[in-house]
Amino acid sequence: MSWKYFNGNCNEDQPEGLTKLPERPPWRQFLSRDEVDETKDKQYWKQLRDLARKDFRSIQRGKSFRVQLDKSGYSEIVDAVNAAIHLRRPLLVTGAPGAGKTSLAYAIAHELQLGPVLTWPITARANLVDAEYRYDAIARLQDAQLDKTRSGDDGDNETTSKEKPESKEEGDLGDYIRLEPVGTAFLPSLFPRVLLIDEIDKSDLNLPNDLLNLFEEGEFEIPELVRRKRRRGDVVDPNATVTVRTADKDIEVTIINGRVKCCEFPIVIMTSNGERDFPPAFYRRCLRVRMPNPTVESLLPIVRSHFDNADQSGWTKTEAHLTDLIGQFLDKGNKADRATDQLLNTIYLMTRDESPNQAEMKRLQDLLFRRLSEAD
Structure with a gap:
């Protein structure tokens, strides 16, 4: 039996998906599988897969991804993804812009049928708590004030407490809490979600260290819910539950x-353009792999996967010049600071019925193939 769960075969219309998982390493045990309600989990995954089937853009992104193989048919990317699945470790993917780092997450989710990709785009202001959950205290305060106004309790009347209507909590606390991408990814389930932490090298210096405990323990808490005690008289509920929204559209869960x-x-797929280094403690908790630089051989199947439905007349013309065009895109020395999107944009214009003539296409090619590091 093969140890590989992900093979990069994203061009299949109906991949089988992930039906079972390898055993967890003893040092990567989290919540017991017996503690997960299997019936509710099946309902949860049915909702997720229904959402994923409606996301045509993500499906196309996953299906068009192609793993670059060496002459022996080996791919370090495929091995790294499967090792991360076995070891329950995040994967740090580096490489040039446009090399396919982000698309890898969509390819995994599509091939293994793991629902929509949960994406956390990193900026200099990104912090872990905001990626775990959001608590809208202002909205709750406004609703509380509105409830008081509607009940006529403005504080000016002299009604005794016995004459006042029984106080009512302003909505449910869960109405004001939403799990964000990271928080949703760590919900207890029998199958893993795909979490994309995009361009982590843009974060401030503290974020990688903040992630260490989450990656090691696999859990976090929501203080607003921990502090709350659901009481019936003087009895404290030992398993207080609150229903909250998640990062997935119209899906709620119980905390x-x-x-x-x-x-x-x-x-967890973390992408980096290599703009900074990370602490050794962070590297120790990750698997690391570099997305290879594109070649003519690796770009040909990517182009064909995007233009398999192109009109035949335009495609025949493009096919005849495709290798030469990709060679120009790679600058013949494979040192061009360019993204694959630029090549796809160029070919798209060449395959239209109303495509530019040869002289216009030459000028457009110079425009579309401009280096990413080149000044305007």
């Missing part, structure tokens, strides 16, 4: 005692 702990560690 117990304000703590979120994964059962299966998510498949």
